Amino acid sequence: MCQQEINFFMKIFHIGVNSHWPTYQTMKHFYGFSTMLGHGAMIKRDCYEKVGGFPNLVAEDLCLSIEARNYRYYVAFAPNIICEEEYPVDYAAFKKRHLKWTQGNLEFIKRYTGKIIKSKMKWYEKMDIVLFTYNLPLTAIFAFYIFLNLIFAPLLFIDLGSVYTLWMIIPTMIFFFSPMLNDVFC
Secondary structure (H helix, E strand, C coil), X not given: CCHHHCCHHXXXXXXXXXXXXXXXXXXXXXXXXXXXXXXXXXXXHHHHHHHCCCCCCCCHHHHHHHHHHHCCCCCCCCCCCCCCCXXXXXXHHHHHHXXXXXXXXXXXXXXXXXXXXXXXXXXXXXXXXXXXXXXXXXXXXXXXXXXXXXXXXXXXXXXXXXXXXXXXXXXXXXXXXXXXXXXXXC
């Protein structure tokens, strides 16, 4: 990004994305399931032809990574190669991109969960994919759960104190905010 193109919104929130690549992707490369994530990917021709090209889904990059893995190809993360991508310029653009990710993940979950289960990938690769892709839609479920228990129930004078003790509320709050922890602490 050119310095003059960065606005206040981008300057504040791009930190999470910039910290994502060297930390998260490097760890996934060594200890999880590495995916292309649609950025600066190079694909061997024989791999591309074996998997039949990009699947016709919103999350085509993730799906191609899984198809390639099923043919015993691996996606490698190269931290020394830098691809420029601008952070969304405002909240509306961020929301639009996030909505596309969520829709892509839901479509992926619907069409690829069975393929993941049946694949010959290692168990931790499968787990990594599930945790990565189910993260966005599960946030909505956790938000609804918290709304019911922390806002709606008290408004109806329902005492959940005997049912939900502190040991249940703290993990719930951690899970609720977990998708944002990278942006908060990095």
